[in-house]
Amino acid sequence: MRKLLMGMLAVALVGVLPARAADDAAIKEKAAVCAGCHGESGISQTENIPSLAGQPDQYIQWQLVFFRAGSRKNEQMQPIVEGLSNEDIRSLGAYFAALTPPKAPPQDDNPDLSKKGAQAAVGRRCASCHTDSFAGTKAVARIADQREEYLVKALHDYKSSKRVGGGQAVMADVAYPLSDEEIEALAHYLAHL
Amino acid sequence: MKPAFHHTILALAAVGLIAGAGLAKAQQKQDQSRALKHYESGTKEFWTHPPDDWFLGDETEQQKGLAPPSGPPTGASDAELAALVKKIKLPPGFKIEVWAPGVLAARQMAWGDKGTLFVGSFGLGNVYAIKDNGGKREVKTILKGLNMPTGLAFKNGALYVIAVDKLIKYDNAEANLDNLGEGKVVYDDMPSYAAHGWKYIAVDKDGWFYIPFGPPFNVGIPPTSVSQIRRVDPQTGNAETWALGVRNSVGGDVDPRSGKYWFTENARDWISDDLPSDKLNMIQKIGEHFGYPYCHQGDLPDPKFAMGHKCSEFAPPVLNLGAHVAPLGMKFYTGDQFPAEYKNNILIAEHGSWNRHKYQGGRIVRVIVGPDGKNPKQEVFASGWIEGDQGYLGRPDDIILAKDGSILVADDWAGAIYRISYSK
Numbered sequence: 001m002r003k004l005l006m007g008m009l010a011v012a013l014v015g016v017l018p019a020r021a022a023d024d025a026a027i028k029e030k031a032a033v034c035a036g037c038h039g040e041s042g043i044s045q046t047e048n049i050p051s052l053a054g055q056p057d058q059y060i061q062w063q064l065v066f067f068r069a070g071s072r073k074n075e076q077m078q079p080i081v082e083g084l085s086n087e088d089i090r091s092l093g094a095y096f097a098a099l100t101p102p103k104a105p106p107q108d109d110n111p112d113l114s115k116k117g118a119q120a121a122v123g124r125r126c127a128s129c130h131t132d133s134f135a136g137t138k139a140v141a142r143i144a145d146q147r148e149e150y151l152v153k154a155l156h157d158y159k160s161s162k163r164v165g166g167g168q169a170v171m172a173d174v175a176y177p178l179s180d181e182e183i184e185a186l187a188h189y190l191a192h193l
Numbered sequence: 194m195k196p197a198f199h200h201t202i203l204a205l206a207a208v209g210l211i212a213g214a215g216l217a218k219a220q221q222k223q224d225q226s227r228a229l230k231h232y233e234s235g236t237k238e239f240w241t242h243p244p245d246d247w248f249l250g251d252e253t254e255q256q257k258g259l260a261p262p263s264g265p266p267t268g269a270s271d272a273e274l275a276a277l278v279k280k281i282k283l284p285p286g287f288k289i290e291v292w293a294p295g296v297l298a299a300r301q302m303a304w305g306d307k308g309t310l311f312v313g314s315f316g317l318g319n320v321y322a323i324k325d326n327g328g329k330r331e332v333k334t335i336l337k338g339l340n341m342p343t344g345l346a347f348k349n350g351a352l353y354v355i356a357v358d359k360l361i362k363y364d365n366a367e368a369n370l371d372n373l374g375e376g377k378v379v380y381d382d383m384p385s386y387a388a389h390g391w392k393y394i395a396v397d398k399d400g401w402f403y404i405p406f407g408p409p410f411n412v413g414i415p416p417t418s419v420s421q422i423r424r425v426d427p428q429t430g431n432a433e434t435w436a437l438g439v440r441n442s443v444g445g446d447v448d449p450r451s452g453k454y455w456f457t458e459n460a461r462d463w464i465s466d467d468l469p470s471d472k473l474n475m476i477q478k479i480g481e482h483f484g485y486p487y488c489h490q491g492d493l494p495d496p497k498f499a500m501g502h503k504c505s506e507f508a509p510p511v512l513n514l515g516a517h518v519a520p521l522g523m524k525f526y527t528g529d530q531f532p533a534e535y536k537n538n539i540l541i542a543e544h545g546s547w548n549r550h551k552y553q554g555g556r557i558v559r560v561i562v563g564p565d566g567k568n569p570k571q572e573v574f575a576s577g578w579i580e581g582d583q584g585y586l587g588r589p590d591d592i593i594l595a596k597d598g599s600i601l602v603a604d605d606w607a608g609a610i611y612r613i614s615y616s617k
Binding site: 058061062064065066069070071086087089090093128129138139140172173 | 257258260262263265266267268270295297316317318319334337338387388
């Protein structure tokens with residue numbers, strides 16, 4: 001796959017393909033770096049690493065901009081993102097947004113927990129921003145069928161103010177009063193939609 | 194087996210949805226009959242974590258979905274900016290151009306003595322320095338990772354940045370753009386609320402800074418130490434409270450005629466599309482109360498938080514600017530380039546609505562008013578940043594005069610600085 005991409009890139013560079021295809025190949029090459037952790041086609045197989053497939057374009061872009069500015073801190077991400085141009089960031093946003101989102105595991109091993117999570121999601125008004133299907137929109141993340149342990153991690157990061165989540169700091173405020181049980185239930189519910 | 198299982202899941206999901214709808218209704222009912230908020234402000238926790246209901250929780254079902262929109266994370270591209278400035282409407286003789294692109298989340302601007310333009314930013318945490326290298330502007334990120342450094346000032350060679358609860362001084366800034374160092378905190382008697390904790394700085398003739406303190410929510414009984422404007426001496430850290438009853442102010446300027454401080458104020462949300470109006474205020478005398486949360490726009494007692502107060506008790510606005518227009522940075526026009534009738538007029542950058550079904554603001558207005566604040570008149574100076582009902586091409590948020598009498602306008606949505614100039 002990688003060889004093929006390199007080949008495509010080389011072809012594109014010598015100008016045989018039209019410019020658009022060259023852009024596509026270049027961005028796939030950049031996205032190939034992401035695949036190491038975030039998985040082929042943006043579906044993560046790695047613990048604590050989120051799937052990116054089907055995330056809203058703007059959400060991806062914002063996170064990259066936050067990593068680049070250092071306002072979202074992550075040792076793995078920082079060196080990778082430092083060299084990205086605004087143009088790269090836009091292309092990566094479009095690329096991941098166009099991939100097919102992850103699917104829920106075939107069965108819910110704890111429907112009771114999901115039920116609790118569903119109630120917590122209503123009480124905490126998650127759908128107000130993340131939309132009724134939890135697919136997210138614009139700068140707001142897709143949380144539907146995200147990896148369960150990553151959702152737990154993200155909510156804890158917000159709760160402890162390790163992550164603020166953009167200028168409005170809404171997530172920090174929402175997550176702060178969540179109990180560990182609520183976080184577990186929410187994550188389980190959202191990972192099994 | 195498998196299909197049966199799927200049925201179970203579907204059934205469970207359906208039950209969940211119905212339960213969800215019921216809960217949502219109950220929540221709404223609870224919202225409507227909610228009593229006055231009560232906050233335990235005596236604990237440290239209160240100061241580190243503002244009330245979690247400041248943002249969500251006040252909207253009616255009809256208003257659901259209104260939320261601050263999020264702009265393009267990487268700003269507008271050069272091509273988009275070129276197309277954008279063509280759409281901006283100005284009075285005859287005025288011209289707008291892009292002065293510097295790639296200034297992501299640009300907020301307050303301040304000039305250095307040697308011609309460097311310093312620019313703060315919102316959630317990105319950056320502070321920029323822009324050098325004019327013979328017409329070609331070079332944008333450099335000189336500070337990173339600050340907590341919403343929206344406000345800044347330049348005084349006696351030093352750059353001052355205000356990042357929510359810290360006023361930081363960077364000495365000899367223009368000579369050290371490549372390495373400003375850690376800076377020195379010169380004033381920190383400020384709460385750490387993120388919500389409405391972003392600030393603005395206006396310098397007066399004594400070198401003291403007017404600094405606004407917003408409450409960490411939409412509407413409520415403000416915790417002590419916020420909903421006010423202080424005047425702070427950056428030399429000593431001494432501070433005075435100049436105004437009370439102020440909601441979210443992120444712009445102001447000292448009147449060159451009287452020395453008095455004028456400021457813009459964003460009124461509460463979630464009453465309706467057309468109420469209440471945002472304001473332009475002037476502090477006539479120290480310690481005036483401008484009404485929040487008891488009274489809005491000079492004549493509208495808050496439906497819940499009036500609590501026995503009458504609007505007549507408070508300092509009225511100089512001018513109601515309109516509902517949800519979001520006035521931010523403002524400047525008295527003291528230059529000589531614009532036509533003579535602009536002298537000492539106030540130019541206000543309106544960031545534009547989010548809490549309104551049809552956005553308004555997103556423009557620059559001109560206010561013609563004497564030093565006494567009587568008989569103000571406002572007109573639209575520059576517009577065209579809003580497209581359709583809820584679309585932004587850009588959002589002006591600050592204004593500064595350039596040496597030649599033109600003005601620069603910061604836009605945190607398009608991530609750019611514009612220049613507006615006049616010639617006959």
